Amino acid sequence: MSLLRYLDESPRWLLVRGHTDRAKKVLQKAAHYNGVSFSSDQHLDCMLADIQNETINEKKAPVGSNENISYTKRFQRCISGILVLFRTPRLRQIVLLIYIDFFVVSMVYYGISLNGVNYGVNPFLYMVISGVSEIPAYTLSAPLIAKFGRRLPITWCFLICGGAIVSLAFVPNNDSTWGLTIFLVTVGKMFISVVYQVLYLYTMELLPTEVRLTGLGTTGCVSRIGSIFCPYVTELLGVSYPWLPSLLFGGFSIVAGLTNLGLHDTLGAPMPDTVEDVENYRKTRTPNEDDKTSELQKIKI
Incomplete structure (x- = not known):
């Protein structure tokens, strides 16, 4: 205050x-x-x-009143608002790729925390180190995306996290390997935390103003679906096959990193206002346009 x-x-x-x-x-x-x-x-x-x-x-601008509208009409309006995200090819591609990113980042982020019981290490030490690993992730993400953009850092963080978590599937659960296990978990949690933070900014810069809130709302729903899967993977599959959760989480992370290459970078680019701006992005953008921003666009209000 x-x-x-x-x-x-x-x-x-x-x-x-x-x-x-x-x-x-x-x-x-x-x-x-x-x-x-x-x-x-x-x-x-x-x-x-x-x-x-x-x-x-x-x-x-005329705004419809909701006082005398039935729940059916409201539901139809809600659905029609969501369907706008899928009516044009480029926006549809962007939204689907963002959904994949959010589903995977949420599943892997919470999956790493919940999967500690299957690694045979001290659960308290595991949670402390897992939490501390987020400090450098949140500290370094801002200068990282300011220098290298959004797309490549997200892609590389997904891939590095996936490689670290997949490696855990091949590390035996015994006292002699607990240090290696903690190291790989720290690497995975740190890089997936970077993705979690940057992805919200990246999504807002990719979606046009007229559907930005709708897009963010639906990505939040997809993200929660990803986190819902975590307990089933770690508790049901992990009990019988302790290596399987790591293989699944790491594999999904690698897939998300590769699919993220289908998106364009937004560093230095003006945010789109309409769906048409998104569809015309490839047609109107020139190689040197990233360096050409007006004085008005440089002002952060």
Whole structure:
């Protein structure tokens, strides 16, 4: 709560409330923070006018009332909203590949934690080291994706995690190999944690604005389905075949890493606003376009 005084209000909200001067100061502060300068005050005024016009148009857009709509109609609206994700080929491909990533990352992330009983190591030490391994993962993921983009780090982290977890299937469960087991678990948990963190950012940058929330909601559902499978794999299969959960989790991770190559990188690219932007991405993008962003796109509001 003590930090709230240092947070700026949204320029859009300030404009709606009539605080134009405060909105200008917030935009100027954002521009200064990002090393961008406005060519003139008129440029800033035009920018504020655009934001204000967008807000007015959104208010004028007709919105159906839900008060007198039956549950059947609401359900149909919900389904039709989800089906938008699959109506065009490129968006459909992106969504399906994202679903694979979320299903696998959730299953492997929680599967590593639950599968400790099948490795023959101290469960308390196992959980402590498994948790500590996430600290470097969350610390290094930001500079990693800032330098190498999103697609390749996710792919390599999936592959490295998969290789480490598959290796556990061939490590015998005895006291002489507990160090190797802990090392492989630490590697697997660290790299799958990087994927878990970066994947949400990557998904928001891949999906267009008009279906972004719907896409994020459905990916969350797919992710939960992946985590539901974990206990069945570790408890049912792991009891009879202790090596099988590691083989499954590692194999799925490798498959997800390879399928992730079907997505494009979003580093330095403007976020798509419409489904049409996604479909035209390959057609309109030039090799040097990553380096060409306008002053407005450089400003992080």
